[in-house]
Amino acid sequence: MSARRRIAGFSLLEVSVVLAVLGLLAVGFTAYWASAERASVARAQQQLMVRAERALVGFIYETGRLPCPAPDHDGREACGDPAQKGLLPWRTLGLPTRAAGELRYGVYRNPDQDLDLARAADRFNPLLTDAEGTPSEPPLGNANMLDLCFALDRAAAGDTDPALLHTSTGGTDTNVAYAIAAPGLSDDDGDGSRFDGRQASGEPVFDAPSRGASAVNDDRVATASFDGLAGYFDCVEALAAIGHTHFNAANSARMMAITSAEYLELLRLQLRQAEASTVSASAGVAAAAGGLASGTADTALAIAQTIGSYGTLSPIIAAGVASVVTNTSATVTAAAGLGAAIAGVVEAERRVERAEKLVPDAVDLA
Template sequence: MTLIELSLILVVLGLMTAVLISLVPSLTRLASMESAIDDVSSAQNAVAGFALATGRLPCADDDQDGLENCPAVAGGFPYLTVGLGGPLRNAYGYDYRYAVYSRSDSTPMNDAELTKASDRWQPTLVSGLEPTTALTVMGSSTPLDLCRALGVAQAGTVNDQSLYVERQTSREAVAYVLANPGQADRSGNGSLFDGLNAEGLDFEHPVRGSSREYDDSVSAVRFNQLWEQLGCSAQLATAGHAHPNVLSTLAMFRQTIRDYQDQLELVEEMAFADNFQTGASIASASAAVAAAAATAPTATASAINTAGATAAAVPAAGTAISGNAALVATATAAQATAITNLNTVRGQLDELALLIEELDELHDSVRDNVIDADTDALSAQ
């Protein structure tokens, strides 16, 4: 090769090297951006896993140690709390900002404090029917309760006390956000986070693009997205209908048996009254027999003394004795029947008492199973 050809080759190689060197930062930054995007996806999956395990969303990290600091709802991302090995940072090495929706309510079923594991789901209601038992929560906080909170939050209105994203004049409440601070403070507010992302619970909408005043990016997870991640539809359809409806049916049946017990106790009182009445009839008929028997000697003596003038009184006294004796026999038979009825009713009451006791035990057992189903409803996933 001539010196000229060698020189040309060296020039070309130099130009190629210069171009490649100039591309290295861009390629490195692109790789970092792709890695950061993957990190955001991993963080969202970690949050969903945390929610499945605890029935709530993590609080924010307000001291940058990677651990949540409840009840903080805005700050750093608690990567250690959700099980990640390192902090969530963008391509330029800056930490993300994290915020989560939280709106409390004194009524459990209306509470949407997503960072709090609270028992909100009340499955003892049967659709279209009046409650058969007191409306009390089940005493167990699970992801199903978080599903309830997500549904309440989805239907709620946006307010300044809870997380939302904003685009021009439009506001939308979301479950949580991860805000990427970009590379520089383009808005000149003294923070890497531009616009609404710098502080508070209002964030820029994810659709806002980069500009001379803004280089942040916001990843927002909406309530319905998290709902699907947690499998709320399928799990609430299963645990929210089958098990609680069995409990509701059993509660209604138990109340029906108790109503029947009240009626049977009334029948017992009536049977006891019949027994008492037949006893009184026997006593009355016996007294009439005694009175008729007492008149028989008198009638006989009178017939003798009057030479037969009052002889008709003697057979009349005998007839009275016979009639009242028949009444005694009838009343005795009636009393025997009343005693039999009374004993039968009391036997049924005893059997019913045992049945009620067994039903109470069954009801409590089913209720425990409903709580277990509430607790373990997502174990199948």
């Protein structure tokens, strides 16, 4: 009897040990499964947020503004609602997955200063100039990316306003252009919403992305600062260049008109100089020809005198011949100079003719 009790007791102990081991394994497996599931959800939500931000960039390029928040999971923006915080308008952005409707989305909207980033408006007026060179900044009557850039620049220069979309660390508030948040795997803070922390609030505030995960908050947050978004679209360079392009081009055109007129006068002076060179070269040819004629006459006279003197004056012939040779060379040189001068006149006339056509065009452009 006692032996059977010992065997039965030993069997009960074994069962207890086995159950304890199984319990430990079950706890370990459950913890591992929860950790793996949390990591899987985090990766999927991270990829979804990246796709959402890319869609936002494409939307901005297309419309020149950020989308308004969606009031529900249907995913369509509601710009008639002035709310700054809602759900991601995934249908409006063209995202193909309904899961994107689970993301919280906020956008900076400040209508009092015409800085509603979800509204396309004509805000940026570049510097223009009229025909008299008077500068002005009239509205252009259209809305494009430059107007969004201008709004981002003004918003970045403004003071922090906690009534507008911002992130908070509990001690520091920072206004941002937009914010996107994913709810994580579970309701860690136990408030009945998968969103934890400031994301669960209806106020235009999100936790700062620098806040790490904790036991009561596993949300993921991504934001874009005004300067960061402006830098992505090269807003500073675009505003600086386009803001003064018309004014600079107008001034350049006026300077070109003045320079073209002065250049025409210079070419006309060169033409007159070339014409004077032609006259001078013609005089040189005439002088050389006269010298040649005189040398020829002297040679003929020398020959006659030599015949009359029975050859005693023959050296005079050599001097006459030398004079003829010298004046012949001078005549050839003068003729070449005259040809060059004439060619210079032709080229100068061609340049003047071209400049005379350029000056009216430059004046019209100015």
